[in-house]
Amino acid sequence: MKNALMLSGLFAALTSLPAHAQEALEIVGKPTQGKMGFQPPATELARDLQSLDHLILIIITAICVFVIALIGWIILRYNRRVNPTPASFTHNTPIEIAWTVVPIIILVFIGAFSLPVLFKQQEIPEADITIKVTGYQWYWGYEYVDAGFAFDSYMIGQPATGGNYVLTPEVEESLVEAGYSRDEFLLATDTAVVVPVGKTIVMNVTGADVIHSWTVPAFGVKQDAVPGRLAQLWFKAEREGIYFGQCSELCGKDHAYMPITVKVVSEAAYEEWLKGAIEEYADAGTPKSFQVASK
Known part of the structure; x- marks a missing residue:
């Protein structure tokens, strides 16, 4: 079982390579040890x-x-x-x-x-990019509605990524491979939401099982994800960088382990990431039999 989890984590790391897209990106929105006040506003x-x-x-x-x-x-x-x-x-x-x-x-x-x-x-403005986000116990699913692909996002260190909620040397290695450090443990995810700077992003938010809450403090957004309902939030990031959030609605025993990672990149970097993401994730939700038949 342990070997299977490690293999699944390695597979997740390899398949999420298009989503890294953060060369030289500064980590802007994150909690800081010993400090008070708000994170730097990005919207x-x-x-x-x-x-x-x-x-x-x-x-x-x-x-x-x-x-x-x-x-x-x-x-x-x-x-x-x-x-x-x-x-x-x-x-x-x-x-x-x-x-x-x-x-x-x-x-x-x-x-x-x-x-x-x-x-x-x-008052939700007209979207440049629409993303549907679904809260699960205990991870997030994202669907880029206009581009026609979707992926799941797990905390690096969850069992699904080869961890066990503990910062082991293996988990730290996974963090480094994904472009983070041990300080981002419990914050970084294996696959991040990537959006271009200066564009209006509309998130359609829902839950698949219980109530979750999609929250990114540096963006000033927080929206409950309620099963059976579709709510909306919007933001327009003004600064490139990496931003972290958390589920902010108590949703079960692993509530503390479903963080949010958003990478705000240049429009050129976003277009490059989008091409790779479409190739990587467009068939992710299609049954294998149909994928084979379509090739």
């Missing part, structure tokens, strides 16, 4: 989301500072020692109006900035 959507987050952070920080200062002032000014005879009134109309109106104004202000960002995400 307009991601920049909008990060700007909105910074705006809301300023607002909630100001509110927290005001409330803490107000509580501190009340403790010092109206404690039993300083104010032995408490006031007996029960209403203060101006204050009651203020604490009703001011939060409404704040929420309207936040909505004025957040709703356009939400609408931009949800």
Whole structure:
């Protein structure tokens, strides 16, 4: 069984050669040990989301500072020692109006900035490239709808790629052969989604078994993959590089082992990859008997 898994992993590595297409590509979107904050934004959507987050952070920080200062002032000014005879009134109309109106104004202000960002995400533009992504337990399947081919994408180190979810020397060797390092273990996949820079990519997202979620933080996209439903997301990457994501919906025991790898390349590199990918994957879903009969 172990030998069979190793052979299947070797076969997967060899058959995914057209999908590497990352000569000199920089790894841009990945988690960084010991750092806080967002990954570098690679799309307009991601920049909008990060700007909105910074705006809301300023607002909630100001509110927290005001409330803490107000509580501190009340403790010092109206404690039993300083104010032995408490006031007996029960209403203060101006204050009651203020604490009703001011939060409404704040929420309207936040909505004025957040709703356009939400609408931009949800209004799907015309696609330059359409890709259907299907979540499985526990890997992703991709279909390039316009080009007529599909492939599956497994984490390097899964049993299907000759691993066992452990960073062994064999798995590290597979990572290096695929153009990664040991630091990308649990992030890199044997076959990546490849898209051209500056093009509008529309992803049709669904699930085959349970709910998954296709998420790439540097793109500012996250969409649940629900069985029986077809949802959409879009992005336009502005920077070449390698970007990582993860399934972000708890989907079973191996939920942590179904990462996403997207390579953004030049248009010329994409066209070259596309030719090889069509040759490699166009018949991948066709039964062997039909493949033989068609030759």
